[in-house]
Amino acid sequence: xxxxxxxxxxxxxxSSDIAxxxxxxxxxxxxxxxxxxxYAPSPTGFVHIGALFATFCERTFAKQSNGVFYxxxxxxxxxxxxxxxxxxxxDDLKKFDVTFDEGPQNxxxxxxxxxxxxxxxxxxxxxxxxxxxxxxxxxYPCFCTEEEVNEIRRxxxxxxxxxxxxxxxxxxxxxxxxxxxxxxQRGDRYIIxxxxxxxxxxxxxxxxxxxGEITLPENQMDIVIRKQDGYPTYHFAHVVxxxxxxxxxxxxxxxxxxxxxxxxQLFQMLGLKEPKYAHISPLLKNxxxxxxxxxxxxxxECAMSYYGDIGMPSEAVVxxxxxIANSNFEEWYLQHPKEDxxxxxxxxxxxxxxGAMFDIVKMYNISKNYIGELxxxxxxxxxxxxxxxxxxxxxxxxxxxxxxxxxxxxIDRENEKPRKDIAVYSDIKAQVWFMxxxxxxxxxxxxxxKVDTALLLDYMENVFDPSADSQQWFAEIKEFAGRHNxxxxxxxxxxxxxxYAGLFSDVCEMLRYVVSTQTRTMxxxxxxxxxxxxxxLERIHRYQEKVDxxxx
Ligand code: GLU
Numbered sequence: 001x002x003x004x005x006x007x008x009x010x011x012x013x014x015s016s017d018i019a020x021x022x023x024x025x026x027x028x029x030x031x032x033x034x035x036x037x038x039y040a041p042s043p044t045g046f047v048h049i050g051a052l053f054a055t056f057c058e059r060t061f062a063k064q065s066n067g068v069f070y071x072x073x074x075x076x077x078x079x080x081x082x083x084x085x086x087x088x089x090x091d092d093l094k095k096f097d098v099t100f101d102e103g104p105q106n107x108x109x110x111x112x113x114x115x116x117x118x119x120x121x122x123x124x125x126x127x128x129x130x131x132x133x134x135x136x137x138x139x140y141p142c143f144c145t146e147e148e149v150n151e152i153r154r155x156x157x158x159x160x161x162x163x164x165x166x167x168x169x170x171x172x173x174x175x176x177x178x179x180x181x182x183x184x185q186r187g188d189r190y191i192i193x194x195x196x197x198x199x200x201x202x203x204x205x206x207x208x209x210x211x212g213e214i215t216l217p218e219n220q221m222d223i224v225i226r227k228q229d230g231y232p233t234y235h236f237a238h239v240v241x242x243x244x245x246x247x248x249x250x251x252x253x254x255x256x257x258x259x260x261x262x263x264x265q266l267f268q269m270l271g272l273k274e275p276k277y278a279h280i281s282p283l284l285k286n287x288x289x290x291x292x293x294x295x296x297x298x299x300x301e302c303a304m305s306y307y308g309d310i311g312m313p314s315e316a317v318v319x320x321x322x323x324i325a326n327s328n329f330e331e332w333y334l335q336h337p338k339e340d341x342x343x344x345x346x347x348x349x350x351x352x353x354x355g356a357m358f359d360i361v362k363m364y365n366i367s368k369n370y371i372g373e374l375x376x377x378x379x380x381x382x383x384x385x386x387x388x389x390x391x392x393x394x395x396x397x398x399x400x401x402x403x404x405x406x407x408x409x410x411i412d413r414e415n416e417k418p419r420k421d422i423a424v425y426s427d428i429k430a431q432v433w434f435m436x437x438x439x440x441x442x443x444x445x446x447x448x449x450k451v452d453t454a455l456l457l458d459y460m461e462n463v464f465d466p467s468a469d470s471q472q473w474f475a476e477i478k479e480f481a482g483r484h485n486x487x488x489x490x491x492x493x494x495x496x497x498x499x500y501a502g503l504f505s506d507v508c509e510m511l512r513y514v515v516s517t518q519t520r521t522m523x524x525x526x527x528x529x530x531x532x533x534x535x536x537l538e539r540i541h542r543y544q545e546k547v548d549x550x551x552x
Contacts, residue, residue, distance in 0.1 A: 006177045007134035009184055010141065010192075014124060016131040018270070025114050025244040034067035037249045038242075039093075039100075040074050043085030047092040048302045049358070050253070050283050050294060055098045056321045057280065058251045060346050062101070067248070071103030072241060073118040076231035086118075092304050096314045096321075114245045119237050126232040129240050129270060130192055130225060138197075138269050139225060141180050141190040142172035162200060164221040165193065173222055192226035194236075198265055206260050209249070209278035209348040219261035235259060239266040247275050254279040278348050281355035283324070294358050301360050311386045311425030316367035322346075323366065324356035337373055364423040372420035376410035379428075386425040394429055397436045404530075408435045411526040419522065434516040435530065440539075444517050446547045451510045452501075453544040455484055459507070460537050466529050473525045481507040511536075514543045 007016060028036060039055045041047070047055075062069035073086055086104050093099070102112025110117050133139035142165070144152075149165065156163050167173070172180075173195060184190065198218035206214040225236040232240070242250060257279050267274040283294040296302045307317050322341050323330045332344050371379065380402065387395035398405045409432070412419035422428055433439040463480045465473070478488055481504035487493030488504045512524050515536055521527060528536055 001176075001178045001181045003137045003177050004135050006141075006181050006184075007131045009181055010134065011127050011131045014127040014131050016128060016135050018129055018132050021125060021128065021244055025246065028068065028246045030068070031066055033065055035061045035065040035249050036068045036070075036245075036247050037062050037251050038070045038072050038103075038245065038247055039098075040072045040238075040241075040252070041089060042077060043073050043075050043089065044082055046296075047089055047304050048296055049304070050302070052093065052096055052098065052304060052317075053283060053321050053324070053356075054251065054253065054280050055093055056096070056318065057325050057346070057351070059098050059100075060322075060325070060342065061249065061251065061348075063342065064346060068101045070112060070114070070245065071100045071117060072245065073104055074234065074237065076119045076227075076234075076237060095304070095308070096318050117245075119241070120231065122237075122241070123230065125244065126226070126237060126240055130232070130236070133194070133225070133269065134192070138195050139192050140172060140175065140195055140222075141184060142170075142193045142222075142224075143175075143180075143183055143188050143190045144172055162220070165223075166196060166221045170222050189228060191224050191228050193222040194225050194266070194269070196220050196222050196265065197269065198261070204261055204264060206257065206264075206277060208257070209276055210281075210351045211254070211257075211279055211353045214257060214260075216258070216261050219265045221262075223262055225266075235262045235266060239263055239270065239272065242275055243267075243270075243272045249276045249278060251278045251280060254281050278351075281352055283358040284355045285358050291357075293355075301358070308386075309390075311383075311390065311427075312363070312367055312423070313370060313382060313425075316363065316370040319370060320363040320366045323362070324352075324358065326350040327352065337369065367423040368420040371422045372413075372418040375414055376406040379409050379413070379422075380406050383425045383428055390426065391429065393439075394433075394436075397438060407530045408432050411522045411530065431522060434518070434521075435527070437535070441517070442539075442542050442546055444513065444543060444547055448519065449510065449513045451514055451543060451547070453514070453540050455507065456511055456514060456540050457537065459511070460533060460540065464528065464533060464536075466533060470523070470525045473528075477507060478504050515539050 028034075030036070037058045039051075039058055041051065059069045061067070071090070075085075084106075086106055090100070090105070102110070102114060103117045104110040104115070107118065116122055130139060144165075148171075152165065152169050152171075153163055156169060161169065165173075170193075172193070175183075196219055198220045200217040200220045202218040203215050204218050206216060208214055223235060224233050226232055238250075241247075260277065264274060284291050285294045285299060294302055300306050307314065319333065319341055322344070323333070326344070326346050328350050329341075329344055329346070333341065336343070374382070380398070384395065384398055387398060409428075422431065459477065459480055463476055465476065468476060482488045484507075485501045486504040486507055487500040487502070490503065493500055493503050508524055509519065511528070512521055513519060515527060515531060531539075
């Protein structure tokens with residue numbers, strides 16, 4: 001018996017002709033420099049912000065180089081698979097503009113010429129590559145039980161040797177093909193291990209596109225490539241899949257750096273070309289002065305659903321991710337707030353090699369800017385679905401008269417210097433509630449501001465002109481105030497305040513207070529125009545009834 005017989009016994013229905021697959025999934029016909037990369041999650045159905053960040057980077061690099069970004073489902077760890085996991089991942093990412101050129105749509109369908117893209121559907125392919133290694137004597141079946149492996153470990157600890165299944169310590173490495181053949185025929189259970197050709201004494205170098213040169217020890221462990229359940233391990237599937245799917249770049253979390261020596265060795269032993277690697281550092285958080293990794297367990301902002309729930313536009317989340325992806329993006333964005341963010345050229349060099357700080361306050365600021373630049377129409381379209389879910393009353397009021405609502409939203413918007421104080425859709429209510437009669441509570445606190453209602457009625461009845469532009473409006477109210485002994489000259493007022501009823505701006509503030517119960521609001525002239533003369537008059541009367549006569 002030789003290695004070929006052994007390989008045949010293990011995989012009787014599989015061909016070890018790996019060239020078949022290399023021809024079947026040929027090199028992609030793309031322009032020089034095109035990046036082919038992938039997102040390779042387990043289908044647990046949960047995309048967290050770190051994964052979104054990684055996919056943003058992956059997709060952007062692929063897109064900007066006219067390459068390909070595909071989805072591959074790594075479900076060989078069957079315990080972690082959940083129902084509809086694939087659809088949930090696709091839907092979650094789509095909300096943040098992360099879409100795939102290729103990959104599964106669900107468990108049964110996929111697009112792209114390099115599929116199937118679900119690992120459990122690729123068993124035969126892995127077996128072919130394993131059979132090839134077995135034939136070469138570069139892999140072998142291992143019959144050790146868990147107890148035996150634990151015992152090896154115990155002895156290694158005692159002898160202060162490197163812990164693991166390797167070299168002299170690895171009993172099944174030494175089995176002859178005959179012995180292995182016999183044990184398999186006898187029905188002994190086994191896994192398949194790589195026959196490592198490396199030694200920890202030797203060093204290898206990873207030229208990481210983000211982190212630079214990293215020196216690591218060569219892999220000397222006879223790592224498992226095929227588990228008892230017949231599925232490959234991550235390491236083996238990574239090498240086979242990324243080869244056959246023709247990935248040029250592996251962009252993944254930096255927790256994988258320590259296993260790079262295994263991957264390098266696998267590529268070498270299979271005679272395959274190694275892709276480029278870019279390892280992304282985890283997102284960090286400043287937790288009351290101490291810096292730690294963002295945590296799924298501790299941080300609600302880790303979940304994608306969080307952003308929808310607080311009413312953060314997904315576009316703002318994406319812009320924020322761009323600012324942490326490349327340190328020089330933000331400056332560019334401030335200069336080009338209206339441009340497509342993908343016009344900025346993202347590079348691996350400008351990525352943080354130690355970990356980007358995730359700062360939700362900064363995301364809020366970015367969002368204020370983003371929402372500030374929206375038109376009333378756009379804001380309406382985006383906010384309404386949020387309100388439908390989170391504020392049924394405001395949703396009803398918004399949608400009862402969309403034209404009116406857009407008028408309200410247009411205040412301080414669609415101009416050179418838009419107001420920027422809405423960060424999340426739930427902030428809208430605080431800005432506009434008093435523009436809706438149903439929400440207007442007539443709840444003034446008379447100690448806040450003294451109001452001359454007769455004066456305001458006079459102004460609204462006789463002076464207010466809804467067709468005046470804001471400059472004209474300003475001139476007119478100033479002139480009116482002046483006629484009623486309100487100082488139009490601040491200096492003169494300061495000299496002899498007792499000679500005046502007040503400053504002319506007090507007239508504006510009284511009006512503002514009566515129509516909104518607030519001392520600070522959006523632009524007053526616009527508020528008056530959108531409310532209209534009758535509703536303003538009504539509010540003044542209401543004020544009079546409610547407050548006038550009270551002691552000031
Ligand atoms: N399935 C691996 C994970 O969940 C993918 C790592 C990679 O991108 O290669 O982290």
